[in-house]
Structure formats: C-alpha cells, structure tokens
Amino acid sequence: MTDPIRTIDAAGLKAALHDGNEIALLDAREEVPFDARHLLMAACVPLSRMEMLVDACVPRRSTRVVWCDDGEGLAERAAKRMASFGYTNVSVLAGGIAAWEAAGYRIYSGVHVPSKAFAEVVEHQAGTPWITAEExxxxxxxxxxxxxxDSRSFEEFHENSIPTAMSVPGAELVYRFADLVPSPSTMVVVNCGGRTRSIIGAQSLINARVPNKVVSLKNGTQAWHLAGYPVLKGSTARPPAVSAAARAAARAAADRVAARFGIARIDAATLSKWQGESNARTLYVFDVRDPSEYRTAHLPGMKNVPGGQLVQETDRHASTWGARVVLVDDDGVRAVMTAHWMKQMGWDAHAMTVDLMEHTCVTGDWKPYVLGLDGVTVAAIDAQSLQNRMQAGGISVVDLDWSRDYRDGHIPGAWYGIRARLDAILPQLPKTDTVVFTSSDGILARLAALDAKAMTSAPVVALEGGTAAWRKAGLPLEQGATRMATEPDDIRLRAREQAGGVEEAMKAYLSWEIALAEQMAADDDQRFRIMAG
Structure with missing residues (x-):
C-alpha cells in the first residue's frame, strides 16, 4: 500500500516560494486550460506526457515538488505517479488554483509567463528603444x-516573416553581428512574432555595446500583419558561417558583458564537481548553440536549447526554481549572452565554453529519458501488419499525437485522444476490437498501452515506431479533425493559427503581453533582477 500524497495549502506554498530553497511547481493540466488560468511560477507538465518530460525538467529525485490543477483531480494522479518513479518530496496544492485565488493571490493567463513578463520588465526598466511597423x-x-x-527559431521565421528580414535567432545576434553589420552607420531592427524576443534580442546587442543604433520592432510580425503589409512564407535567409574576425569581435563583446553582469565562466572541473553534488542541488546543463551544430557534435548528456529559446520559454526546460544552470557553447559568446539574461531572471547561471576537439562527442538530437518503460514489455505491431489487420476489420486505432499534428495527417480511421483521458476514450470503441495506440514516434503509445491494459479486457498493442513508421512505409494518411474522442485542448493555438478572428486574437495577445509589466510590479513571487547594461 502506497503512502498518501501530502498536501500544502496556499499560504504554505506562498511561503515555500520565498524560503530560498529549491521548489518545482507543476501544473498537471493540458496547455489550453493552463493557458486560461494558472499560477505564475507553475510549469505546464501535463499528466498525459509526464513520463516524457519530468526527468529533464525536474532531474533531482529529492526536489521539493508541488503539483496543482483546477479541481480536475489530475494533480493527485500526477503526484502519485511521480512518487512511484522515486521522487520523495511530492505534494499537492490543497484546493488547487481556486484556493490560491481565494487566498488573494494573483492568477495569470498565457503560457511561458515568467519569460514573457521578464521581457516586458526589461523594456520598461532598460528603456529598450523600438519602432513601429509603419516606421x-x-x-x-x-x-x-x-x-x-528575426530573432525567432528558423522554423518560425520560415513559416512567416517580414520581407528583407534574415533569420538570426537570439543567442546568435552578438555572435554573428560583425559579419552581418560591418558598418556602424547601419540601423539594426530586431523582430520576433510578438514582443519578447524582439526586446531581448535588441537589448542583447545594446548590452554588448555594438556601435550601431539598435531598436526592436514593436509587436513584431503581428504588428506588421495588422498594418496590412505582406508577410512572407518560406523565407530561407540565414547568415553565412562566422568568420574568424567576427568570432573574435563577438568574444571580446561577450567578455565585456560577462564582466559587467557578473557572469562566471566555469571549467570542466567545476562542472564535474557540481554534477557530483546534483543529488543535493539541482543542476541544469544546456548546450545553447544552433541545433545544426549540436547535431553535428556535442558532449553526451547535454540538452540542446538554443539560447534565445531558453530565455523565451525557460519554464519548459528548467522547472526547479533555485537550481544551478550552466550554459555551454564552443565560442565563448552564446553561453555568456544567455547566462546574462538567465541571471537577471533570477537563476544561478554560469557560462562554460568547451573545445569539442578535446572531447569524445556524440551526434544527433537530444533524446529525453522516459520514465516507466525500463524493463517493461509492450505488445507491438508494425505498420504494414497494422494496415493488413485494419483492412480485415476488428481494429481501433487511437492516435495520442499532438492535435495539430493529428489534423495535419493521421492513419485513416484513427481516433484522436489525450492519454490522461483513456477512461473516456475506451468506451467509445467497439468492445470486440483490438486497440492499437499510436503517437508520433511510438513512445507515448507504449505508455498508453500500459495504462489501457488495466482498463479494458480488449487486446492492447502499440504501433512500433508510431505514426512516423507508418509514414516511412509510404502508407496513406487522412487529414482533418475526424473522430475526436476527447477535446483537443493539448495545444494553445497561436493567433495566426485561429480559424477566424485572427486580427482580434493578435490584438488581444499583444495587449496581454504589454500588461505583464504592470502586473509584475505587484507580484512578489517573480525573481527578476534587471541590471543596467
């Protein structure tokens, strides 16, 4: 018999957020309900994907963890499951978000609020200059x-951009600046989709004291769209390889930033020491280089999060407040520029530069450690066999992929569903059918198959390799929101993705962002320490 999960009341949680010790506040709901209302310091870690996320975002098993929800019962389920994986200090917020609100504490809407609010406070306190879309x-x-x-990821830039713009993600701006802007008389404009990365990107160049006039584009590509100007799709403009001279100039600028903002550069011995202490204090190590560089060569075990993206959505990657953070590069620039923002957000941030030629490196993408699958056998079926079985009948396929990806293309006849709601999905299927779970790469499908075995007497299997294997086999796909067994509230659609009212959604989003600065002035939970550049 397992021990009952402890609870903490709103006043106790408030005190815990201010006692100087590490804490991870996790919200077990899907992104859409999280977006509607949540606690400022909470990270969205949906119960449906917890095993795929929590080892990376809360790596230390003795971390103080508090789960919350809005009365759906998901927090207690998540806490029990987390405890079963060896986490020893797990609690649930008694009464959930409603109790926090009833105690007089603020509730927020939106996603990645700490990062977005941080940028608004930076603009307000640093006086980051801007121009309008019309200008x-x-x-x-x-x-x-x-x-x-354009300081967003290349994928976002490629999807929509302003004519004449070049993709230079946030942490790359100082690193590549001397090659891209050889004349000090050139005016530099930094944009993103909205506000956050425009502000942080422009202020990064200002903090690096480039000789040029630098401004952010107020409200980014959304302002450009709202002004009625054409938006490009499919742009591929990217910088060339960095020259030796530009690299040296960027390193000198980063050294000055490190000195002014107190960013410590650590060596391999220090990192090793901290790794040895990681059972007592959480340590995050992020490789902040461009993903293509990371895939070519990186040190084992280091997660790749490009610096600009890390500042933009810190809560997605580092959910333990009070942890140590080490940012890694191979140039001495991108780690410092990322660290100088992380430090101002309230993190104990450090920079580390490695010579990859001196280390044994690995290639490819970072892969998370998934809890709950070690030593477990899950019945599986390959893609061609599944198609043959479906043609014969008696098969129900349940796709647990992101709803956006499901709409873009799924196995014909498949149902869409969210894993945490299997109790609502399974009764909708013919009782005599074999249930086949699929997901993008098959991992979530395997977890769901394990869950379902305890919930149905029907045979349960997972598609080997998931829908990616189905695609690779050249088998047909179906598009659209067909056979939705649960509400698709896993992803908050961006304004541009709305079926209608796009302009109204953009205006509402931008107003929400701008209002965050004033809200932060009245909220003592935020940990921002903005420093003069």
Whole structure:
C-alpha cells in the first residue's frame, strides 16, 4: 500500500516560494486550460506526457515538488505517479488554483509567463528603444541603411516573416553581428512574432555595446500583419558561417558583458564537481548553440536549447526554481549572452565554453529519458501488419499525437485522444476490437498501452515506431479533425493559427503581453533582477 500524497495549502506554498530553497511547481493540466488560468511560477507538465518530460525538467529525485490543477483531480494522479518513479518530496496544492485565488493571490493567463513578463520588465526598466511597423515599412521603402533580424527559431521565421528580414535567432545576434553589420552607420531592427524576443534580442546587442543604433520592432510580425503589409512564407535567409574576425569581435563583446553582469565562466572541473553534488542541488546543463551544430557534435548528456529559446520559454526546460544552470557553447559568446539574461531572471547561471576537439562527442538530437518503460514489455505491431489487420476489420486505432499534428495527417480511421483521458476514450470503441495506440514516434503509445491494459479486457498493442513508421512505409494518411474522442485542448493555438478572428486574437495577445509589466510590479513571487547594461 502506497503512502498518501501530502498536501500544502496556499499560504504554505506562498511561503515555500520565498524560503530560498529549491521548489518545482507543476501544473498537471493540458496547455489550453493552463493557458486560461494558472499560477505564475507553475510549469505546464501535463499528466498525459509526464513520463516524457519530468526527468529533464525536474532531474533531482529529492526536489521539493508541488503539483496543482483546477479541481480536475489530475494533480493527485500526477503526484502519485511521480512518487512511484522515486521522487520523495511530492505534494499537492490543497484546493488547487481556486484556493490560491481565494487566498488573494494573483492568477495569470498565457503560457511561458515568467519569460514573457521578464521581457516586458526589461523594456520598461532598460528603456529598450523600438519602432513601429509603419516606421519600419517607410525605412524599407526608402531603401534606408538598415538590417532586419528575426530573432525567432528558423522554423518560425520560415513559416512567416517580414520581407528583407534574415533569420538570426537570439543567442546568435552578438555572435554573428560583425559579419552581418560591418558598418556602424547601419540601423539594426530586431523582430520576433510578438514582443519578447524582439526586446531581448535588441537589448542583447545594446548590452554588448555594438556601435550601431539598435531598436526592436514593436509587436513584431503581428504588428506588421495588422498594418496590412505582406508577410512572407518560406523565407530561407540565414547568415553565412562566422568568420574568424567576427568570432573574435563577438568574444571580446561577450567578455565585456560577462564582466559587467557578473557572469562566471566555469571549467570542466567545476562542472564535474557540481554534477557530483546534483543529488543535493539541482543542476541544469544546456548546450545553447544552433541545433545544426549540436547535431553535428556535442558532449553526451547535454540538452540542446538554443539560447534565445531558453530565455523565451525557460519554464519548459528548467522547472526547479533555485537550481544551478550552466550554459555551454564552443565560442565563448552564446553561453555568456544567455547566462546574462538567465541571471537577471533570477537563476544561478554560469557560462562554460568547451573545445569539442578535446572531447569524445556524440551526434544527433537530444533524446529525453522516459520514465516507466525500463524493463517493461509492450505488445507491438508494425505498420504494414497494422494496415493488413485494419483492412480485415476488428481494429481501433487511437492516435495520442499532438492535435495539430493529428489534423495535419493521421492513419485513416484513427481516433484522436489525450492519454490522461483513456477512461473516456475506451468506451467509445467497439468492445470486440483490438486497440492499437499510436503517437508520433511510438513512445507515448507504449505508455498508453500500459495504462489501457488495466482498463479494458480488449487486446492492447502499440504501433512500433508510431505514426512516423507508418509514414516511412509510404502508407496513406487522412487529414482533418475526424473522430475526436476527447477535446483537443493539448495545444494553445497561436493567433495566426485561429480559424477566424485572427486580427482580434493578435490584438488581444499583444495587449496581454504589454500588461505583464504592470502586473509584475505587484507580484512578489517573480525573481527578476534587471541590471543596467
């Protein structure tokens, strides 16, 4: 018999957030309900995907963890499951979000709120200069001497961008600046989709004391769209390889930033010491280089999160407040620029530069450690056999992929569902059918198959390799939101993805972001320490 999960009341949680010790506050709901209302310091870790996320975002098993929800019962389920994986200090917020609100504490909407609020506070306190979309359009039309850099990920840039812009993700701006802007008279404009990365990108260059005039584009590509200007799709403009001279100039700028902002550079011996202490204090180690560089060569065990993205969505990757954070690069620039923002967000952040030629490196993408699958056998079926069985009948396929990806293409006849709601999905299927679970790569499908075995007498299997294996086999796909066994509330759609009212959604989003600065002034849970550049 397992021990009951402890509870903590709202006042106790408030005190815990301020006692100086590590704490991970996790919300067990899907992203859409989380987006509607949640606690500022909470990270969205849905119960449906917990095993795939929690080892990376809460790596230390003795971390003080508090789960919360909005009365759905998900927090207690998540806490019990987490405890079963060896976490020893797990609690649930008694009464959930409603109790926190009833105690007089603030509730927030949106996702990645600490990061987005941080940028608003930076703009307010640092006085980050900006121009409007109309002003940018006039500069472009007059062929003024400007450089326009989009500081989002390349994938986001490729999806929608402003004409003449180049993709230069946030941590790359200082690193590549000397090659891209050889003249000090060139005006530099940094944009993103909205506000956060525009502000942080522009202020990064200002903090690095480049000689140029630097501004952010107020409200980013959304402002450009709202002004009625054309938005490009499919742009591929990217910087060339960094020259030796630009690399040296960037390193000198980063050294100055490190000195002014007190960013410590650590060596391999220090990292090894901290890794040895990681059972007592949480340690996050992030390789902040470009993903293509990471895939070519990286040190084993280091997760790749490009620096700009880490600042943009810190709670997604580092959920334990009070932890140590080490940012790693091979150039002495990108780690420092990322660390100087992380430190101002309230993290104990450090930079480390490695010479990859001196280490045994590995290649490929980072893969999370998935809890609950060690030593477990799950019945599986390959893609071609599944198609043959489906043609014969007696098979129900349940796709647990992201709802956006399900709509883009899924196995014909498959149902969509969220894993945490199997109790609502299974009764919708013919009782005599074999249930086959699939997901993007098959991992979530295996976890669901294990869950379902205890919930149904029907045979349960997982598609080997998931829907990716089905695609690779050249088998047909179906598109659209067909056979939705549960509500698709796993992903909050961006304004541009809305079926209608896109402009209204953009205006609402931008107003929400701008309001965060004032809200932070009245919230003592945030840990921002903005420093003069």
């Amino acid at each position: 940018l359009k006039a500069l472009i039309d007059s062929k003024a001497d400007i450089a326009l850099f």
